[in-house]
Amino acid sequence: MARKKGRDISGWLVVDKPAGVTSTMVVNKVRWALDAKKAGHAGTLDPAATGVLAVALGEATKTVPYITDALKCYCFTVRLGAATNTDDAEGEVIATSDIRPADDAIAAALPAFTGEIMQVPPQFSAVKVDGERAYALARAGEEMDLAARPLWVESLTLIARPDPDTVELEMVCGKGGYVRSIARDLGAKLGCLGHVLCLRRVWSGPFDAEDGISMEEIERLARTPDLEAHLLPLEVGLADLPEVKATPEGAVRLKNGNPGMVFASEAEWGEEAWASFQGQPVAVGIYKSGELHPSRVFNL
Template identity: 85%
Template sequence: MARKKGRDISGWLVVDKPAGMTSTSVVNKVRWALDAKKAGHAGTLDPEATGVLAVALGEATKTVPYITDALKCYRFAVRLGVATNTDDAEGEVIATSDKRPTDDQLRAALEPFRAEIMQVPPQFSAVKVDGERAYALARAGEEMELAARPLWVESLEMIARPDADTVELEMVCGKGGYVRSIARDLGAALGCHGHVIWLRREWSGPFEAVDGVSIEKIDELAKTDALDALLLPLEVGLVDLPELKATPEGAARLKNGNPGMVFASDVDWGDEAWASHQGRAVAVGVYKSGELHPSRVFNL
């Protein structure tokens, strides 16, 4: 079997994704620029969306689920009065309305979209239907009954009203949220239709767009130590989990996939946590009676 080429390099590179690029294309660019053996991202952005795309390299890919599950912040604009088949500006217009809500009506309509809600994904989404992606079926002209799924919305606020046709919103939500569905459903609730015209992910877990590296910078620094220097440590992806210090013997056992002793802390029996030794992550697992029982082990 041919060996996969590339360096064994681990860490996170926060990219400020430009419009017009797929998330997969960004990952491929980063992997090429760093000559990395393994890379992945923590949460897809639509091609026309911008903002935080956190790219995990090497062993950091094992921490991706903890970023995917973290809260995220989106800023976006909704065009009122027009519905499209994709729920964004890339689609075909399927309905229009002359009705325009007042600011007070908009603020009131946002209330039901907060806390735990049920959300139906857009027809053009990556949700699987009988083994096929919904967007592939939608492109073929099929209409689907997609099942609603739960979404936690921490906050949803109107931040600007540039004109009668446009409202800018900011949403902080959990895993699996579709901003396009929010725009569609808000327009329906107001009786005027709506779709997203631009979208930016401001932050995702510990990663912020203001710290993101541009694609142009990645191209400029490709294959250099200067790009390596922009990597964040793997441990950043574990900030939402409690850290336990492993004993030297415990670290050795954990590295072999066995339960290892950790120093006492305020975590409870059965809590998920991660163990470190000499400042580096050793494993993620479940804490039980003075030991961490590993579910993921880091080979650093």
């Protein structure tokens, strides 16, 4: 069997993704630049979107679900007066309107999009329909009746109104949110139509765009220790879970996939937590009666 190429390197690299590249392209560039055996990202950004794309390497890929499930913040601009087939500026205009609501009307409409809402994904999205991606069917000219999905929206705020045609908004939401759907549905509610003009993910869980490295810098520092110095430790991806300390014997048992003794700090019985030993993450699991029952084990 051929051996998989690349180094066993673990951690997180926070990339400030530019417009015009896919999330997969970013991951592939990071994997190449660090000569990493394994890499993945925590939450796709559309090619036209910019901002935080957290790339997990090696054992950190086991913590991706915790970042995917975390809250995220988006700043985006909605173009009023036009709907597109993609719900963003990349698509074709399919309807227009001369209506331009006042700022007060826009602000009054936003609460309807907060809390637990049901959201229909865009026609051009990665949602699967009978085993095929919706965007592939949409490109073939098919119109789909996509099912609405639940989304938690922590907040949706009017930031600015640069001109009558555009509105700048900030949204904090949970997993699976489509900003393009928010723009589309807000435009429909206001009677003026709308689509996303530009979109930036400001932060995702513990990762911030201001701390991200650019693609140009990744290219410049590729295959050097200076790029590796930008890596964040695996456990940053576990920031939302309480930490417990494993005993020496407990650490051995946990590494073998068995329940191991730990000293609890903030973890409560039945709660998911992560265990460390001598400063290194060992496992993630459920804390019960002085033991962690592992669901994921880290081989560092």
